[in-house]
Amino acid sequence: METGMNTRKGSPLVKSMNVGVGVVVVLVLGFSMFSTVENGHIGFRKTLGSVSSTPLEPGPHWKWPFITSIITVNTQVAKAESDAAASSKDLQPVHSHVAVNYTIDKGSAYDLLKDVGTDFDSKVISPHVQEIFKEVTAKYSAEELISKREQVALETNDLLKKSLNGYHIDVKDISIVNFTFSDAFNQSIEQKQIAAQNAMKAQNDLEKAKIDAQQSVVKAEADAKVAKAKADADLYVAQQQAKGNEELAKSITSNLVDYQFLKVWKGDVPDAWGNGSLINMLPSKTPVAADPSKK
DSSP states (O other), X not given: OHHHHHHHHTSHHHHHHHHHHHHHHHHXXXXXXXXXXXXXXXXXXXXXXXXOSSXXXXXXXXXXXXXXXXXXXXXXXXXXXXXXXXXXXXXXXXXXXXXXXXXEOGGGHHHHHXXXXXXXXXXXXXXXXXXXXXXXXXXXXXXXXXXXXXXXXXXXXXXXXXXXXXXXXXXXXXXXXEEEOXXXXXXXXXXXXXXXXXXXXHHHHHHHHHHHHHXXXXXXXXXXXXXXXHHHHHHHHHHHHHHHHHHHHHHOOHHHXXXXXXXXXXXXXXXXXXXXXXXXXXXXXXXXXXXXXXX
């Protein structure tokens, strides 16, 4: 019985299994002895809780299996996003979403790990965003936060940069994604906008009425000038005609009248009597009745 068991233990199948297990163990140990630091990161060995200050550049690095790990810190531009709540100068509740772009300097990465740890986003960045957002928004009214949004973001960026610089975190820029106010405030803003639009419309209507009135005055003045010019022209024509008639009257003589009469006379002689005498046919010779008052 024992001979059969020993035979089975020494069989080729068992030997192959043992070799396979050994190979797997060696491979696991071999792979666990190396770790890779990605591009844009800096690495540090952590052995039994103690972090080495020697930085590891991107690439493969050895470590003790099971007792050593490699911690990496992203040195590229990273983004941290936080929801912030505060009150404005006029005590309006304000909510916002703030995005912070930052970098970690390679030379300061070890100090950051030693002082804060790898979760510096939640431990340092987010709390400072909350604190500074409250500080800045308290300086502005709710309406100013909307109209001066860029100024608020710039002031928040400057204060946050100074605050996080002590933690070896270099703030590049921030963006305030939005401002959210209470429903009551939003309604008041909407009503104010409607009132402003109505006031602007009324002002535009008034300006239009003024322009229309001015245009009417200008048109009336133009019409009056045209009428005066026409009257002056008619008067001038009448004066010229009168002057022409006067000159024409001066040029007509009795001989001219007789001449014109003879030009059209056809030789017929009507009999005409006046005061018992034959009236001469020529217009200039026509007797004029005597004035009875001179008798």
